[in-house]
Structures are given as C-alpha cells and as structure tokens.
Amino acid sequence: MKATDINLSKSATMGDVARAAGVAPATVSRYLNNPDVVSPKTKHKIDQAIRAMNYVPHAAARTLASKKSRMIGAIVPSLDSNLFAPALEAFQSQVSKAGYTLVVASDNYDAEQEFKHINQMVSHGIDALLLVGSSHDEAIYQLLKAKQIPYVLTWTTTPQEEHPCIGFNNKIAAANVANYLMDLGHTKFAMISNNIKRNDRAHKRLLGVRDALALRGLSMSDEYLVERPISAEQGREAFRLLMSRSEPPTAIICGSEPFAYGAIFESKHLGLEVPRDVSITGFDDMWLASLITPSLTTVRTPQQKVGALAADYLIAKLTGKDVALPTPLEVEIIVRESCAPPSKH
Amino acid sequence: MKATDINLSKSATMGDVARAAGVAPATVSRYLNNPDVVSPKTKHKIDQAIRAMNYVPHAAARTLASKKSRMIGAIVPSLDSNLFAPALEAFQSQVSKAGYTLVVASDNYDAEQEFKHINQMVSHGIDALLLVGSSHDEAIYQLLKAKQIPYVLTWTTTPQEEHPCIGFNNKIAAANVANYLMDLGHTKFAMISNNIKRNDRAHKRLLGVRDALALRGLSMSDEYLVERPISAEQGREAFRLLMSRSEPPTAIICGSEPFAYGAIFESKHLGLEVPRDVSITGFDDMWLASLITPSLTTVRTPQQKVGALAADYLIAKLTGKDVALPTPLEVEIIVRESCAPPSKH
DNA sequence: AATGCAAATGAAATCGCTTTCATTTTGTTT
DNA sequence: AAACAAAATGAAAGCGATTTCATTTGCATT
Structure with missing residues (x-):
C-alpha cells in the first residue's frame, strides 16, 4: 500500500513487468487472469515485479483484447x-x-x-x-x-x-392496498401517482387499484387520479386538490411514499385529521414511515x-x-x- | 433511431465504415473526432455509411489509442x-x-x-x-x-x-449555528455527529462549534458529543441518551440532518417539547426540514x-x-x- | 496554363493487453 | 533410465481505434 516508488514517467506496462520478472508477457497475463495455470515459482517473481513497479493493468487494453x-x-x-x-x-x-x-x-x-x-x-x-x-x-x-x-x-x-x-408485482401490491382499504369500509378512493405514461410501475399500481375496486363493484373516476412528479411537496398540493373536491375521497392511495408524507403534513395545515377524516397509504416503507405522526400504513418493498x-x-x-x-x-x-x-x- | 438493420453478426468497425464510404479509416476517425477538417462531401458519405451499418465506436479501442x-x-x-x-x-x-x-x-x-x-x-x-x-x-x-x-x-x-x-466551510457553518444558539442564550450544548475520525466534514463541524463556544468562554465536554452513523434512528437514540443525563443540554447541534429529525421525533415520545425544553438544529436543509413539526432551524447547503x-x-x-x-x-x-x-x- | 499553398486524405505505426498454437519443462509410469 | 502425458511457458497475431507524416487534391493567383 505504500506509494513511495510511484513511477512518475510513463506507467509500467505488462511488458515491463514481464521483463523485470524474466518471463513472457503472456505469462503475466495468465498470472492476472488465470493464476491457477502458472507455477508458484513464477507467480512469486511476477508478484514481486508488479509490486516493485506499482503496475496497474490497463483496462481499456484488456477490454480491447478480451472483449x-x-x-x-x-x-x-x-x-x-x-x-x-x-x-x-x-x-x-x-x-x-x-x-x-x-x-x-x-x-x-x-x-x-x-x-x-x-x-x-x-x-x-x-x-x-x-x-x-x-x-x-x-x-x-x-x-x-x-x-x-x-x-x-x-x-x-x-x-x-x-x-x-x-x-x-406492482399490480398485486397495489391491489392488496386497495383491498385492505375496502375491508375497512372505504368506497370513495383517490390516488396520487407519478406519470402513468412514463412510469410503468405507476401504471401497474393504478391498474391494480382499479382492478381490485372493480372486483367489488367500485370504481375511481379520473378526477380522483392526480399525476405528479414524485416529491412530498407535490403530495401536499395533490392532497389539497383532492380534499377540496365537493365530494372528497375517504381514502387516498399514494403510488409513491413521498406523496403520502406530503399528504399527511398538509392534512395538519388543512385542519384535517388522519385517519379520522381521510385514510392514507404509502408505497415502499421508507424510514420516515414509522416516525411520522400518524405513522404510515404502507407496503414494504424489498x-x-x-x-x-x-x-x-x-x-x-x-x-x-x-x-x-x-x-x-x-x-x-x-x-x-x-x-x-x-x-x- | 430505428433499429431495423442491426447487424447480428460482428459489430461494424471503423474499417467497415471506411470501406463502405470509400475512404480511409483515418478519415472516419477525423469525422468522429474533428469533423471540421473533413470535407462536406466525404462527411456526407461517412454519415451515410455510419447510419447504414449502425456503427458505434469502440470506446475501449479509442481509449487505448487516444489515452x-x-x-x-x-x-x-x-x-x-x-x-x-x-x-x-x-x-x-x-x-x-x-x-x-x-x-x-x-x-x-x-x-x-x-x-x-x-x-x-x-x-x-x-x-x-x-x-x-x-x-x-x-x-x-x-x-x-x-x-x-x-x-x-x-x-x-x-x-x-x-x-x-x-x-x-464546514467549520464556519457550524460556528454560525453555535453563535446563533448562544445569541439565544444557550450555554449547555450537545452535539450529535458522525464519526469524527473517519468523516472530516463532521470533524470540522465539531471544531467550528468548539471554537465558537471557546470564543465566548464556553465549552462542551466529550460527554455531550455523541458519535453515530448517520440516520434518524440513530438520532433518536442519541437524543434519548443526551436527555437522560443528569444535566441535559438545552441545545443540541446535529452535525447531519437525519439526527435532527430523529431527535425531534423522539422528543415526542419522551414528552419533551421542542424548542421549549430543548433547541435542535440540523445541517443541510433537506426537504423534510420545513415540513416536520416543529420545523427545523438548520443551515442550508448548496x-x-x-x-x-x-x-x-x-x-x-x-x-x-x-x-x-x-x-x-x-x-x-x-x-x-x-x-x-x-x-x- | 503554370505555380504555389492550403486543405483534405491516406498509409502505417502504435496503444497495452489476450489468446491461440507451438514449444519446452516437469513429473509419472514402466 | 526411457517414454509419454500433463503442466508451464513463449512467440506472435490480433483487438479497433488514433495520430504522425507523407501525399494528393483543390483553388486562387499570376
């Protein structure tokens, strides 16, 4: 690890090492790539030489030759x-x-x-x-x-x-969340999601929710789907928007967890109480989920x-x-x- | 952008392109690296050839040759x-x-x-x-x-x-925080910090705090310095530890922001009120700083x-x-x- | 048309390694 | 000690670009 003898001129090449060790370049190459086939004796010599000259293989050359x-x-x-x-x-x-x-x-x-x-x-x-x-x-x-x-x-x-x-399976995961909420008795859903077109995970989660609802004869109209870039700040805005509807949802499924954090924080500003006035779920179980008040019901992803x-x-x-x-x-x-x-x- | 004519065999090389365009490889190289020196006519031919063959330069070869x-x-x-x-x-x-x-x-x-x-x-x-x-x-x-x-x-x-x-300047930034707190009247300080030996930023922030205190005739003993890996969870523990001292600090300077979040969350568990019972500062101004309750006084870093x-x-x-x-x-x-x-x- | 100079092109060496094939060394068996 | 297979090594041909140097081409000038 000492770097006292760094060669300030050109870096040492495999040829230099080979010469110093008294072997052919090919053997040095073997030492590097397939040590098993070189004898302990030469292995030692090469090892010495490499250390002495502070040799570092040239990756581009290796790439070129070996693909x-x-x-x-x-x-x-x-x-x-x-x-x-x-x-x-x-x-x-x-x-x-x-x-x-x-x-x-x-x-x-x-x-x-x-x-x-x-x-x-x-x-x-x-x-x-x-x-x-x-x-x-x-x-x-x-x-x-x-x-x-x-x-x-x-x-x-x-x-x-x-x-x-x-x-x-994003779809099933989201469906599980929807089912959990339906089991609690919810019927009026909203979802805050990343862009459906550009983010296939978001899309699948939406599908999961919609399918689960459909299976129980429910649905969520497009007005209750808010698409935003992922951030807590955007979650706040989306939450405000949703809760200002004439008929606000009773449960908001967040396709990404930052949305949920934003929603919870914003609920305090709005004088709403979670979960009494509205239920909120996250997605991922990030570190904040358990610390925030109220702590967040969410799906933990590995x-x-x-x-x-x-x-x-x-x-x-x-x-x-x-x-x-x-x-x-x-x-x-x-x-x-x-x-x-x-x-x- | 269409990829209809991908060559399934070997990838095209510069030589192939050159041949197809009826020029020397050197000219193709120029086209790639220094287009100004090749004539519009040949430029066009090469362009055609490259598109036709779907040529992608081999970066390793370039690296080897050009350093x-x-x-x-x-x-x-x-x-x-x-x-x-x-x-x-x-x-x-x-x-x-x-x-x-x-x-x-x-x-x-x-x-x-x-x-x-x-x-x-x-x-x-x-x-x-x-x-x-x-x-x-x-x-x-x-x-x-x-x-x-x-x-x-x-x-x-x-x-x-x-x-x-x-x-x-981490030192000055931390000193500013300490000064701010001293201006508020604090004298009993604690600090939650990442490992001082391994993290030079943490070290400098500690020095900044200590220097600032010293300038006003104050000090902070080692007992009030808690070193932890950076996370909110660790911040909670550190906070609990500090507040359980017989003489708890009145101000806790967090060398990294997650510590501050942890401290604030833990204060609620402990029935303490921030900032009435203890003041807390962060470092970085991450997104959560303005959303958490109480919102966090911190230093914003660019x-x-x-x-x-x-x-x-x-x-x-x-x-x-x-x-x-x-x-x-x-x-x-x-x-x-x-x-x-x-x-x- | 002849001249000269700049612009454009080409030929070939080179970058540092891997890998095939041939050769030498080693070790085992009889 | 001879014979042979296996193990270890070496020689040399690429890998796909860049770059120097030499050569050709194109144009403007007289």
Whole structure:
C-alpha cells in the first residue's frame, strides 16, 4: 500500500513487468487472469515485479483484447431519490465485490435519454446492464441481444417472462392496498401517482387499484387520479386538490411514499385529521414511515434485495453459470396508524 | 433511431465504415473526432455509411489509442443517502451533457475501500475524479498526480489551497449555528455527529462549534458529543441518551440532518417539547426540514450546486481551459421553529 | 496554363493487453 | 533410465481505434 516508488514517467506496462520478472508477457497475463495455470515459482517473481513497479493493468487494453470490460451499467430514473438509492447502493456493493466497476446514469423517466445512455454504455463495452421497469424501447432489447449483453429489469415482473426481471408485482401490491382499504369500509378512493405514461410501475399500481375496486363493484373516476412528479411537496398540493373536491375521497392511495408524507403534513395545515377524516397509504416503507405522526400504513418493498439480487444474477450470468431467475419477491402491507374506517360522514 | 438493420453478426468497425464510404479509416476517425477538417462531401458519405451499418465506436479501442476514456469517476461515502444524492444527480447530469460517462463507487467512509476503488477507476482510465471531503490517503494524491488526472474535492474547502475544492466551510457553518444558539442564550450544548475520525466534514463541524463556544468562554465536554452513523434512528437514540443525563443540554447541534429529525421525533415520545425544553438544529436543509413539526432551524447547503460546479470544473479542466476555482460557497442559516431561548431552569 | 499553398486524405505505426498454437519443462509410469 | 502425458511457458497475431507524416487534391493567383 505504500506509494513511495510511484513511477512518475510513463506507467509500467505488462511488458515491463514481464521483463523485470524474466518471463513472457503472456505469462503475466495468465498470472492476472488465470493464476491457477502458472507455477508458484513464477507467480512469486511476477508478484514481486508488479509490486516493485506499482503496475496497474490497463483496462481499456484488456477490454480491447478480451472483449470484456469488467464494467456493469445501471440506468435509473433518478439518483436523487430514496426510491432507487438503497437498491443502487446494494447493487454497487455486490458489483464491486465481484471486481466489477459500476457505470451509472439517470434518465429522469425519459426514454430518449435512456436510449442515449445505453448506447454510450454499450460503446464503452459494459458487460451487463441493470434497467428499471419494464417498458423500454424495442431497439434497446435488440441492441442488447445483438451484443449479447446480459441485462435485468428491476422493480417489476414480466408476466410473460419475456425478459429477466427482479422485482415484485406492482399490480398485486397495489391491489392488496386497495383491498385492505375496502375491508375497512372505504368506497370513495383517490390516488396520487407519478406519470402513468412514463412510469410503468405507476401504471401497474393504478391498474391494480382499479382492478381490485372493480372486483367489488367500485370504481375511481379520473378526477380522483392526480399525476405528479414524485416529491412530498407535490403530495401536499395533490392532497389539497383532492380534499377540496365537493365530494372528497375517504381514502387516498399514494403510488409513491413521498406523496403520502406530503399528504399527511398538509392534512395538519388543512385542519384535517388522519385517519379520522381521510385514510392514507404509502408505497415502499421508507424510514420516515414509522416516525411520522400518524405513522404510515404502507407496503414494504424489498429495495436492497432488488439491488443485491440483480447484481447476483448478472454476475452469475457473466460467470457462465446458468442461473434461475428468482421468483417475484414478496411484499407486505405494514399496518400502522394512517388508515381507519371511513367516518360516518 | 430505428433499429431495423442491426447487424447480428460482428459489430461494424471503423474499417467497415471506411470501406463502405470509400475512404480511409483515418478519415472516419477525423469525422468522429474533428469533423471540421473533413470535407462536406466525404462527411456526407461517412454519415451515410455510419447510419447504414449502425456503427458505434469502440470506446475501449479509442481509449487505448487516444489515452482518453471519456469517463469520469466519482467516489462518495454512500449512494443511499440524501446527503450526496442531489449533488451526484447534478454531477451526472452535467457530466453526461458533456458527453462523458459516469463511473461511481461508494466507500462507506472507509479509506481502504476508497483506495481500492480509485485504483480500479484509474485502471479503467477515467479522465477525471470527484472525491468527497478533504482527508484522503497521500498515495491517492500521488497516483492522481502521476497519472495527471484532474480531480476535485467536494463538500469542503482547503484553507491551504493544496487541492482544488468545491464546497463550503464546514467549520464556519457550524460556528454560525453555535453563535446563533448562544445569541439565544444557550450555554449547555450537545452535539450529535458522525464519526469524527473517519468523516472530516463532521470533524470540522465539531471544531467550528468548539471554537465558537471557546470564543465566548464556553465549552462542551466529550460527554455531550455523541458519535453515530448517520440516520434518524440513530438520532433518536442519541437524543434519548443526551436527555437522560443528569444535566441535559438545552441545545443540541446535529452535525447531519437525519439526527435532527430523529431527535425531534423522539422528543415526542419522551414528552419533551421542542424548542421549549430543548433547541435542535440540523445541517443541510433537506426537504423534510420545513415540513416536520416543529420545523427545523438548520443551515442550508448548496448541494446541487456542489455537484454541478464540480462537473463544470473538471470538464473545463479536461477541455484544456484554465479554470478559476470557485470561491467557497455560501451557506445560510434557515431559522424556523426548532430553536428558542433556554427555559429558565 | 503554370505555380504555389492550403486543405483534405491516406498509409502505417502504435496503444497495452489476450489468446491461440507451438514449444519446452516437469513429473509419472514402466 | 526411457517414454509419454500433463503442466508451464513463449512467440506472435490480433483487438479497433488514433495520430504522425507523407501525399494528393483543390483553388486562387499570376
């Protein structure tokens, strides 16, 4: 770890190391990539030489020659978001543990940006790729297929098993929430959601809610669906809007948890009491859910698990192991204080 | 953007494009890197060929030949943290806007991991590097210097101008908070902080507080300094601990904002009222600060700005422009409800 | 038309590694 | 000790771009 003898001139190359160790470059390469096949004796010599010259392999050269970059890409909607950060952190941890380097980009829910980023990453030779959600340009899949790049879609499950996915069933999860609220006696629902068109998870959650309602002969008109960028602030506004309707909902299902926080905070400003006047649910179970007053009834999603499993899957795939895709992950409704039966008007 | 004619066999190389366009590979290279020097006529031919074959340059080959990877690295303590995410998002946005690809890693405040990641990134040929904080292994600086890799330290300022920094003065910011509280009449202080040894920002904030106190003849004993990993949950525990002292503090300065949230939530459990029974301050002004009850008096730090400026600086540096480092950024105390004069015993 | 100069292009070496194939060394078996 | 298979090593050909240097082309000028 001492860095006393850093060579200030040109960096040492594999050739330099080979010369110093008195072996051929090929042997150094083997030492690096497949140590088992080099004899202990030469292994030692090479080891010495590498340390002495502070040799660091030139990754681009390796990539060029081997067609493997030892980089894995991840494209998420946003880096600045509690929604993906835990998964990304877990992903990065696993990825780097396996000796890979992580390349990331955020696309702000914009398909064109995503496409651009993917092209850039592919050009850089990433060995595998993590994507969020299930709706991606067909060209992307074609590209990944053509280049034989393993990928995985996260936060989602494909019913048709078209693509490898690691996530949970958003539709069912949302349906469970709706059912829970209906069991409490609610009939007048509203939903605060991220953009339905651009965010397939949001879309599926909406479908889940609508299906569940339909099964019990209920429905939610479009007026009670408010689409917003994800943030607590937007949740506040959406809540105010919804509660100012002539016929306000008795239960508000938030497609993303920050909306729920915003709604709860805003309820205090409006002099409303949760859950007496209106029930609110979240989605994800972030740290604030249990601390806020009233604490939030929500569905807990396995965020780090998604990240870690995605990494494991891709790495296994790269290692040549044949991997079974994990079955859709479980989610769980965490019942806290923010829901109650609707008041008798 | 159509991907109808993806070549399923080997990807097209520059040679293929050259052949198709009836020019030399060198000319294609010029078209890509320095379009001004190729004639409009050939430019058109090459353009056609590239589209037709769906050619994507091989980044590793470019890197090898040009010694520029068009990748920029960033190492942050944690990806799963509201503290760095906004900056990182802004950084990534600028970086990719300039045509670079972002490589990230998190080191969990562990110097050894950081060193490992940097080596890996350097091996991958990153053109520039963002680091957080000011305390890094000397070997790192040597390596970056030897390889001539521009870098920037963020969230900090070096008084000695040893290294390029983009951030604010943590010491002064914390001192301001302490002064504000002393102005209110406080004399019995406590601080909840991240690990002082591993986190230089935390350390500087502590120094700022201590210095400010000293200037007014006050002090804070070590018993009133609680070091914890950054989270609201840890903030709760620390708060409970501090308030159970025989002589509890009247003001608690939180070195990171999640601590403050935890403290405020826990105060309710303990039947204490903020700010009547104890004043609390945060650090960063995250979204929750204005929504929580009581709203949090805190210091607002320019997070996106740090990320964006860091990117601008590095990119300018890479473009060969001579860049003036921005002066330390301003921070501002946002006075809200969580502080008040100490109660009369 | 001849001249000269700048602009545009091409040829070929090079970047640092991997990998195939051939060769040498080692160790085991008879 | 001979014979042979297995293990270890070496030689050399790429991988796909960039870049220097040389050459050709195009245009304006006389």
